[in-house]
Amino acid sequence: MRRIRWNTPLVVALSGLGLIALLGIAAPFLWEEEATALSGAARASASAEHWLGTDALGRDVLARTLVATRLTLEMSLAATAIASVAGILLGTVVWVSGRRVRELGLRLIDVMICYPALLLAMVIATVLGTGPAASILAIGLGGAPAFARLTANMAASVAQRDFVTQARLMGVPPHRLLARHLLPNISGPLLVLLSVAFANVLVALSGLSFLGVGVQSPDYDWGSLLNSGLESLYTNPAEAIGPVAAITLTGVLAGFVGDGLATALDPRGGDTKARTRRPAPVHPSSLRAPADALLKVDGLVVALPDGTRLVDGVSFHVAPGEIVGLVGESGSGKSLTAMSVARLLPEGLSAHAAELTLDDLDLAGPEADPRRLATEIGIVYQDPSASFNPALKMGGQLTETLRVHQRAGRAEAYKRAVDALEQVRIENPARVVKQYPHELSGGMRQRAMIAAALLPGPRLIVADEPTTALDVTVQADVLDLLKDINHTHGTSILLISHDIGVIGTVCHRVVVMYAGRVVEELSAADLRAGRARHPYTKALLAASPRLQDTDTEERVLLATIPGRPPAPADRPAGCAFADRCPVALDGLCATERPDLTDAVACHAVHQEVQPV
Amino acid sequence: MAATLTGKPAAGAGRATVLGPWGTFVVRRLVGLVAVAVTLVVGTFLMVQLIPGDPARVVAGADATPADVELARHELGLDRPLLTQFGTYASGLLRGDLGTAFQTKEPVAEIIGNRLPFTAEIAFLSVLAVLLLAVPIGLAVAARGSRRTDGAFTFVTGLVGATPEYIIGTLLVLGFAIRLGWLPAAGAETVTSMVLPIAALVLPGTCVMARIVRSEAAHVLAQDYMRTARGRRLPPLRLYARHALPNLLTATLTLGGLILAGLLGGTVVVETVFAWPGIGQRVVEALLVRDYPVIQGCVLVLGLLAALLNLLVDVVLALLDPRTLAGKGGR
Numbered sequence: 001m002r003r004i005r006w007n008t009p010l011v012v013a014l015s016g017l018g019l020i021a022l023l024g025i026a027a028p029f030l031w032e033e034e035a036t037a038l039s040g041a042a043r044a045s046a047s048a049e050h051w052l053g054t055d056a057l058g059r060d061v062l063a064r065t066l067v068a069t070r071l072t073l074e075m076s077l078a079a080t081a082i083a084s085v086a087g088i089l090l091g092t093v094v095w096v097s098g099r100r101v102r103e104l105g106l107r108l109i110d111v112m113i114c115y116p117a118l119l120l121a122m123v124i125a126t127v128l129g130t131g132p133a134a135s136i137l138a139i140g141l142g143g144a145p146a147f148a149r150l151t152a153n154m155a156a157s158v159a160q161r162d163f164v165t166q167a168r169l170m171g172v173p174p175h176r177l178l179a180r181h182l183l184p185n186i187s188g189p190l191l192v193l194l195s196v197a198f199a200n201v202l203v204a205l206s207g208l209s210f211l212g213v214g215v216q217s218p219d220y221d222w223g224s225l226l227n228s229g230l231e232s233l234y235t236n237p238a239e240a241i242g243p244v245a246a247i248t249l250t251g252v253l254a255g256f257v258g259d260g261l262a263t264a265l266d267p268r269g270g271d272t273k274a275r276t277r278r279p280a281p282v283h284p285s286s287l288r289a290p291a292d293a294l295l296k297v298d299g300l301v302v303a304l305p306d307g308t309r310l311v312d313g314v315s316f317h318v319a320p321g322e323i324v325g326l327v328g329e330s331g332s333g334k335s336l337t338a339m340s341v342a343r344l345l346p347e348g349l350s351a352h353a354a355e356l357t358l359d360d361l362d363l364a365g366p367e368a369d370p371r372r373l374a375t376e377i378g379i380v381y382q383d384p385s386a387s388f389n390p391a392l393k394m395g396g397q398l399t400e401t402l403r404v405h406q407r408a409g410r411a412e413a414y415k416r417a418v419d420a421l422e423q424v425r426i427e428n429p430a431r432v433v434k435q436y437p438h439e440l441s442g443g444m445r446q447r448a449m450i451a452a453a454l455l456p457g458p459r460l461i462v463a464d465e466p467t468t469a470l471d472v473t474v475q476a477d478v479l480d481l482l483k484d485i486n487h488t489h490g491t492s493i494l495l496i497s498h499d500i501g502v503i504g505t506v507c508h509r510v511v512v513m514y515a516g517r518v519v520e521e522l523s524a525a526d527l528r529a530g531r532a533r534h535p536y537t538k539a540l541l542a543a544s545p546r547l548q549d550t551d552t553e554e555r556v557l558l559a560t561i562p563g564r565p566p567a568p569a570d571r572p573a574g575c576a577f578a579d580r581c582p583v584a585l586d587g588l589c590a591t592e593r594p595d596l597t598d599a600v601a602c603h604a605v606h607q608e609v610q611p612v
Numbered sequence: 613m614a615a616t617l618t619g620k621p622a623a624g625a626g627r628a629t630v631l632g633p634w635g636t637f638v639v640r641r642l643v644g645l646v647a648v649a650v651t652l653v654v655g656t657f658l659m660v661q662l663i664p665g666d667p668a669r670v671v672a673g674a675d676a677t678p679a680d681v682e683l684a685r686h687e688l689g690l691d692r693p694l695l696t697q698f699g700t701y702a703s704g705l706l707r708g709d710l711g712t713a714f715q716t717k718e719p720v721a722e723i724i725g726n727r728l729p730f731t732a733e734i735a736f737l738s739v740l741a742v743l744l745l746a747v748p749i750g751l752a753v754a755a756r757g758s759r760r761t762d763g764a765f766t767f768v769t770g771l772v773g774a775t776p777e778y779i780i781g782t783l784l785v786l787g788f789a790i791r792l793g794w795l796p797a798a799g800a801e802t803v804t805s806m807v808l809p810i811a812a813l814v815l816p817g818t819c820v821m822a823r824i825v826r827s828e829a830a831h832v833l834a835q836d837y838m839r840t841a842r843g844r845r846l847p848p849l850r851l852y853a854r855h856a857l858p859n860l861l862t863a864t865l866t867l868g869g870l871i872l873a874g875l876l877g878g879t880v881v882v883e884t885v886f887a888w889p890g891i892g893q894r895v896v897e898a899l900l901v902r903d904y905p906v907i908q909g910c911v912l913v914l915g916l917l918a919a920l921l922n923l924l925v926d927v928v929l930a931l932l933d934p935r936t937l938a939g940k941g942g943r
Binding site for chain 1: 644647648651655656659662663664757766770771773774775776778779782783785786790835836837839840841842843844845846847850854855858859862869873874876877878880881884885895896899900902904907911914915918919921922
């Protein structure tokens with residue numbers, strides 16, 4: 001089980017429950033006499049002597065409420081124990097037994113669950129008669145199906161994981177599987193479930209007594225006190241207040257313990273949302289983009305709320321009709337750069353730049369015209385199977401931009417969508433628009449995504465790893481398609497990939513990123529001819545199988561780049577690649593960050609060209 | 613029951629090609645409904661059989677003469693073989709004969725016929741209100757995504773959601789009926805009588821449901837297809853209503869089915885608090901005097917109602933998200 005991170009609500013709620021438990025233990029010793037003494041004044045209102053008044057027999061309501069704590073808590077604990085033991089056993093055993101038993105068990109739980117727990121409890125109470133023991137059994141068994149259902153859900157996620165499958169194949173007996181693999185892995189959520197179940201059980205038990213079919217006189221719990229309190233609601237409302245406050249407070253505290261535990265065990269929790277620091281000033285780079293460039297990115301910084309820079313001063317441009325590739329390892333900031341261009345950064349990240357414009361449209365400002373964004377930038381996302389809405393038909397998704405932003409009529413929009421699908425070489429497009437995304441293959445979905453990006457007639461297409469999630473056989477098709485579109489429509493493309501081979505074959509110009517910065521910019525022709533200068537670009541090329549010279553007979557061993565890029569928060573003062581670099585210069589590279597001069601950011605290259 | 617359950621997938625699979633996805637779906641759900649009905653019939657029958665000791669003595673009362681006990685035994689049919697008894701019970705049900713109340717000597721079917729509309733009225737309106745309130749609230753809180761809003765939301769829904777219907781009902785009577793005198797405290801004489809019972813059901817129900825919606829919505833809003841939709845720069849209403857809502861409802865209603873079943877249980881209690889002349893109030897009356905035929909009948913009908921409600925949820929789910937039609941059977 002994960003370490004519990006204590007939080008204030010959890011501590012407060014736990015201490016509150018602790019105090020109530022202490023009260024439950026002590027109250028019968030302290031106030032038993034007052035609770036049963038007949039004062040003579042029946043149904044008296046609240047007074048200094050009887051803070052909550054007296055009941056029909058003239059007994060002090062406050063004392064009775066306090067004394068009833070013990071019976072109520074004891075019954076709730078017992079019923080919770082029954083519900084949880086029965087529920088956990090049922091819910092986990094189905095996952096360690098054979099397929100048949102499992103199917104049958106899960107269906108049985110499903111049938112039981114759709115029956116209201118309170119009704120089930122009533123049936124059991126009818127059979128067993130009234131009284132504390134019958135109530136405990138009734139509520140405990142009544143709550144078991146819901147507990148079993150939730151446990152089965154949690155167990156399912158664990159039972160289908162590889163290590164459990166492997167243990168099962170190795171012949172680990174079911175009871176060991178249960179005790180060693182299943183239960184420890186769901187203990188955290190189970191604890192949350194237990195505290196919620198306790199709250200529910202307390203409320204249900206009190207409800208049973210409140211209806212008069214639970215605890216019977218002379219015994220009394222909070223529920224039965226509320227029952228008699230309701231009768232005198234007009235004469236002495238205070239009589240109902242005692243049990244109302246007791247049931248509510250205890251139930252709510254137990255619920256808050258559940259909430260607190262859930263937060264405490266949540267791996268995503270913690271202080272992720274720290275105070276937003278003011279962004280540091282952005283320095284424009286010395287490289288000036290040509291005036292006619294379509295997309296201009298200058299000094300782009302993408303930062304976490306705590307100020308950590310994930311992208312740190314990236315500058316490049318895309319000319320009209322040009323395909324520019326952004327390449328780098330995962331974590332280099334290339335996708336964040338692309339998403340900043342598309343204004344689709346995940347929540348919590350902020351982008352600033354000296355200049356970030358698409359023609360005359362400011363992409364970094366606080367407000368950008370949604371219509372222009374939607375129609376002038378087409379986006380092709382990485383995972384086509386996750387990027388279409390599974391609940392909507394393809395047609396509706398493909399035509400949405402046209403209909404919302406270009407005011408196209410339904411028939412016209414659908415006709416254009418069918419045409420666009422035909423253009424991306426999808427067979428039977430009239431049928432595809434009527435289908436749901438899950439009915440298409442991965443390659444077809446990515447073609448449809450490209451068609452969607454193309455439909456409003458964008459000036460720039462941002463393609464974020466468009467082939468990474470696809471089979472090798474369809475990757476080439478999709479890349480050809482992008483080249484075709486660029487060729488026939490003259491649409492500029494910003495292509496993001498970790499695969500320098502892909503970038504080299506598709507793009508006109510290549511921007512290489514490492515650890516949030518641009519390290520080299522060169523033409524694709526230079527890249528293909530092996531005229532890369534930065535040691536990182538060279539290493540990427542050596543690690544790529546596609547650009548090896550296929551004419552030579554000798555097999556070239558693929559190189560790997562040792563080490564891994566530094567995390568954004570621990571980037572060194574010097575060159576971020578220095579630790580992995582084969583040509584790093586002593587002293588200089590580790591201490592001083594190289595500038596992007598003459599399209600390459602490397603001290604070693606700079607010294608070669610202009611010896612000091 | 614075991615036979616019905618194992619026979620279920622076979623029935624669906626065999627007809628899959630003939631009936632298409634919707635036909636298979638309908639057949640499956642109907643078989644499921646029959647399974648629940650059979651379970652309920654067997655369950656309510658056994659209820660009387662399982663009473664510890666001599667059911668006839670329990671029914672006749674503590675100070676009954678041996679002759680009274682024998683009479684009760686005969687009335688219950690307990691002097692006949694078990695299978696004959698079940699046959700009589702089941703065939704009676706098929707003819708719409710649910711037996712006769714011990715106390716009032718009314719036919720149980722008539723009691724239920726008179727009471728059910730009242731229960732259906734507040735249950736249906738409450739379910740509707742819970743869905744109409746909880747979904748927008750949960751979605752709005754998730755879409756806002758601010759820590760402070762989340763904290764306040766968790767606190768308020770935790771507080772109200774954990775407060776049982778009977779306590780909220782009591783407080784509502786105290787405030788609105790006794791103190792302010794705005795609304796009637798009990799009975800079903802006027803349309804306004806409905807307001808407090810429904811409020812008592814809707815307040816905690818909405819809180820519990822809104823929490824589920826919020827956590828599901830947070831999950832949905834983080835999906836890639838929501839980024840795609842944001843990439844189309846849609847107006848917020850269209851973004852949330854058209855793109856997030858259908859995906860949200862699938863998970864919400866699956867879990868929400870449980871809440872709706874719980875709401876039916878809550879109705880039983882709330883009817884007692886507000887003296888609402890529904891089936892729940894009647895079953896509690898019957899429980900207190902151990903009027904078994906009435907208990908059996910009410911429990912049977914309420915159970916079927918819960919199963920029908922679940923079926924309704926499944927149909928809505930299938931309409932919203934056609935993937936649930938494909939082969940997932942019970943869940």
